[in-house]
Amino acid sequence: MVRLVQTSSWRKKGLFGSLLLALVLTTAGCWQGRELNARAFVTAVAFDRPTAEDADPDEFLLSVQIPIPVKMGAEGGEGGGGGGEHPFVVFGTTAKMVRIGIRQLQRQIDRELFFGHTQLILINAEVAKTIGVDRLLDYFKRDFRVQRMAKIAIIDGVAREILNLQPPISQTPSAYLENLLSPQSGSALNYITDFGRFLVEHSEDGTEPVLPRLSMDGKTVQTGGAAVIKGGKFTGWLNNFETRSLNILLNQKISSNYVVTCPLHPGESIVVGVDGLSARHRLKESHGRTVYQISVRGKFETVEFSERHGPMDVFQDELEKVVSATVKAELEQTIRRAQELGADILGVGRHLQAFRPELWRRMKDDWGREFAAFPIEVEVRMEWAMTVRRFGG
Amino acid sequence: MKSTGRSLSARQVTLMILGYGIGGGILTLPSSAAAIFGASGWLAVFLIGLIYVGIAWVAGRLAEKFPEETIIEYSPRLLGKVIGLLFNLAFIAHLFLVLPVNIRILQELANISLLPGAPTWFVSGTYLLALAYGASREVDQIAQVNELLIEIAIFVGLFVALAALQHFEPIHLLPVFSKDQLHLDQLEQLLGLTFAFGSLPVVNMVIPYIRNPHQTTEATVKASFFIALIYTFFTVITMGVFGYKEAIDLSWVALELAKSVNFRAVILQRLDLVLIVSWISALYTTGLISFFLVGLALAQLVRVRNKAYIIWALVPFTYYLSASLKNYFIWTKWSVYVALLALVMNFFFYPLLYLLSLWKGKRHG
Numbered sequence: 145m146v147r148l149v150q151t152s153s154w155r156k157k158g159l160f161g162s163l164l165l166a167l168v169l170t171t172a173g174c175w176q177g178r179e180l181n182a183r184a185f186v187t188a189v190a191f192d193r194p195t196a197e198d199a200d201p202d203e204f205l206l207s208v209q210i211p212i213p214v215k216m217g218a219e220g221g222e223g224g225g226g227g228g229e230h231p232f233v234v235f236g237t238t239a240k241m242v243r244i245g246i247r248q249l250q251r252q253i254d255r256e257l258f259f260g261h262t263q264l265i266l267i268n269a270e271v272a273k274t275i276g277v278d279r280l281l282d283y284f285k286r287d288f289r290v291q292r293m294a295k296i297a298i299i300d301g302v303a304r305e306i307l308n309l310q311p312p313i314s315q316t317p318s319a320y321l322e323n324l325l326s327p328q329s330g331s332a333l334n335y336i337t338d339f340g341r342f343l344v345e346h347s348e349d350g351t352e353p354v355l356p357r358l359s360m361d362g363k364t365v366q367t368g369g370a371a372v373i374k375g376g377k378f379t380g381w382l383n384n385f386e387t388r389s390l391n392i393l394l395n396q397k398i399s400s401n402y403v404v405t406c407p408l409h410p411g412e413s414i415v416v417g418v419d420g421l422s423a424r425h426r427l428k429e430s431h432g433r434t435v436y437q438i439s440v441r442g443k444f445e446t447v448e449f450s451e452r453h454g455p456m457d458v459f460q461d462e463l464e465k466v467v468s469a470t471v472k473a474e475l476e477q478t479i480r481r482a483q484e485l486g487a488d489i490l491g492v493g494r495h496l497q498a499f500r501p502e503l504w505r506r507m508k509d510d511w512g513r514e515f516a517a518f519p520i521e522v523e524v525r526m527e528w529a530m531t532v533r534r535f536g537g
Numbered sequence: 538m539k540s541t542g543r544s545l546s547a548r549q550v551t552l553m554i555l556g557y558g559i560g561g562g563i564l565t566l567p568s569s570a571a572a573i574f575g576a577s578g579w580l581a582v583f584l585i586g587l588i589y590v591g592i593a594w595v596a597g598r599l600a601e602k603f604p605e606e607t608i609i610e611y612s613p614r615l616l617g618k619v620i621g622l623l624f625n626l627a628f629i630a631h632l633f634l635v636l637p638v639n640i641r642i643l644q645e646l647a648n649i650s651l652l653p654g655a656p657t658w659f660v661s662g663t664y665l666l667a668l669a670y671g672a673s674r675e676v677d678q679i680a681q682v683n684e685l686l687i688e689i690a691i692f693v694g695l696f697v698a699l700a701a702l703q704h705f706e707p708i709h710l711l712p713v714f715s716k717d718q719l720h721l722d723q724l725e726q727l728l729g730l731t732f733a734f735g736s737l738p739v740v741n742m743v744i745p746y747i748r749n750p751h752q753t754t755e756a757t758v759k760a761s762f763f764i765a766l767i768y769t770f771f772t773v774i775t776m777g778v779f780g781y782k783e784a785i786d787l788s789w790v791a792l793e794l795a796k797s798v799n800f801r802a803v804i805l806q807r808l809d810l811v812l813i814v815s816w817i818s819a820l821y822t823t824g825l826i827s828f829f830l831v832g833l834a835l836a837q838l839v840r841v842r843n844k845a846y847i848i849w850a851l852v853p854f855t856y857y858l859s860a861s862l863k864n865y866f867i868w869t870k871w872s873v874y875v876a877l878l879a880l881v882m883n884f885f886f887y888p889l890l891y892l893l894s895l896w897k898g899k900r901h902g
Contacts, residue, residue: 160670288649292796340797341704347783491708498576498711505717 292340350493407462452537554760560823562733575718586765597754735879
């Protein structure tokens with residue numbers, strides 16, 4: 145009897161084992177899997193105006209950058225049979241809808257275009273203004289494979305030219321541009337964002353999104369400045385310093401350098417390195433009206449002097465005042481610019497919605513105009529951290 | 538049911554309730570909460586969770602009143618034969634209807650990220666066979682499998698949520714219950730929201746297997762409180778990262794959360810895939826426990842000794858139902874019906890059965 149039970153148990157285990165083995169053998173691969181060499185990995189996408197003079201205003205030129213793996217192995221793209229040519233190719237087509245453009249491109253490429261590794265989406269400012277960012281990005285926000293961490297930038301010039309750029313330091317072109325647009329570039333003059341953050345800012349009431357600007361300067365690409373997007377379309381630029389101030393106002397954790405006048409020696413300049421910045425936003429009542437107050441705190445170090453003296457204890461208070469005033473003036477300029485554009489890039493409306501919902505309900509339908517006249521105060525206090533290596537000149 | 542095989546510890550019961558409750562619902566829960574309650578959806582989830590903790594107490598106390606029997610066995614005595622039978626059929630139906638939704642969610646997740654283009658017969662079919670095989674085992678084996686899988690899934694889910702904190706903005710969680718963000722008229726969404734909370738039937742079915750039945754209420758309340766906390770935490774993070782408007786627009790909001798986070802370290806570069814793979818475990822525990830309970834309940838109802846026959850017999854019908862839920866909109870509508878049935882069970886029948894058990898107990902006493 146015992147033997148019979150054991151046999152039955154072994155038979156069951158054997159049956160289960162066979163079933164499991166069959167499953168493992170049949171499901172270990174991918175369903176409808178594609179070999180890597182059957183896919184064209186799109187690392188960057190660009191949108192421009194079509195080159196033809198009589199082009200339909202609704203049409204855009206869609207360009208995609210595809211790396212050539214065999215040419216990406218060595219420095220400058222010269223290894224692996226590259227022979228000094230670019231380690232990537234750029235294809236382009238004209239279309240009214242992104243997916244139709246991709247279908248057109250697919251006719252030129254023998255591999256399936258794959259957007260799961262797309263790191264960059266570049267949009268020409270003119271296209272962003274006329275067609276709008278919304279329509280261009282619609283396909284990308286619906287495709288499950290597209291990552292929310294992809295970088296987006298508005299191009300002051302022809303976006304396709306940037307795709308054709310060979311990076312000065314050995315790396316893939318899209319990685320080079322992605323690094324330029326990320327905090328690691330360290331300039332603090334470009335706005336730090338990505339596709340996911342853009343979608344969040346764009347969907348919210350009471351705040352407008354901003355995208356970084358890229359421009360071509362001869363044969364190099366430059367960051368600096370930002371594009372304000374209102375109602376899904378490009379509205380205007382922020383210059384380099386306005387963008388830096390926006391980063392401070394939005395707590396982007398940047399560090400940067402400012403040139404200020406020496407408080408003891410008029411005409412002399414001191415470069416200060418600013419760090420540890422934090423901005424606190426709050427709504428307060430003042431003289432019967434609601435005021436949006438932004439308090440900025442931070443630290444600075446003196447990093448360079450134009451004349452033959454170094455940090456001195458005697459001008460600590462004065463230097464702190466000068467640096468605070470310089471930072472404040474720049475922040476106020478950014479706020480003025482945002483109000484000129486009628487685009488709430490600071491998120492004032494979002495604060496009203498969160499903390500004064502009644503007031504927000506009254507203002508939200510015409511928020512663009514309300515924001516332009518909304519009282520915003522900035523208060524800045526910078527402290528000299530005084531880590532000194534050398535006192536004299 | 539006699540207490541011959543009392544093998545489950547209180548911890549295993551807690552984890553079985555968690556395993557049944559935490560599955561596909563959490564992936565879409567923040568989106569539904571945002572659609573109805575706006576920026577305060579996270580608070581609504583917590584409050585709904587607390588209400589379920591109260592009902593969990595009732596369900597636990599009811600189970601403790603009949604430590605030797607499942608709800609299928611004692612409900613006809615409390616409700617009368619006819620109403621008891623109808624109640625049992627509804628109870629089994631509400632457990633069973635979870636299965637097609639569960640299978641369909643797995644099919645969609647597999648098609649989205651792991652096996653694009655893989656047909657239903659392959660993904661759903663294989664998964665259903667794995668569910669049926671698991672559910673036909675004994676309760677202690679199911680508890681052990683659940684114990685392992687649900688802990689892995691919760692750990693990975695919490696890791697993703699914590700990693701997403703880098704994008705968290707507390708202002709997204711305000712204002713609290715602002716009237717222009719409340720859409721309580723969206724009844725379907727509101728019902729769908731409760732779909733994720735209906736895990737109480739577990740305790741009323743496994744009570745005869747619990748080693749110390751007097752710990753049942755504590756284990757049930759603890760599990761419900763954990764579920765409320767996990768859902769609230771997840772909704773807070775999701776809404777804090779996306780804001781309520783973006784959260785409404787996203788179908789698989791939890792996957793988008795994982796797509797927002799990136800670590801420059803081999804496997805962690807695609808955190809969404811890590812989440813999906815581990816969340817399949819959570820889906821499996823829901824399906825496994827649901828199928829087990831259906832088999833057990835039906836076996837008791839029709840007096841079949843081996844529940845495995847019933848489970849395997851249900852496989853073709855379950856497959857047919859899951860295959861008929863052809864898209865996102867159909868299965869979300871289906872989940873609303875399941876939620877409605879669960880609401881009636883939880884908020885009407887459990888308190889009623891508990892009151893009847895007190896009343897009858899007093900009368901006999």
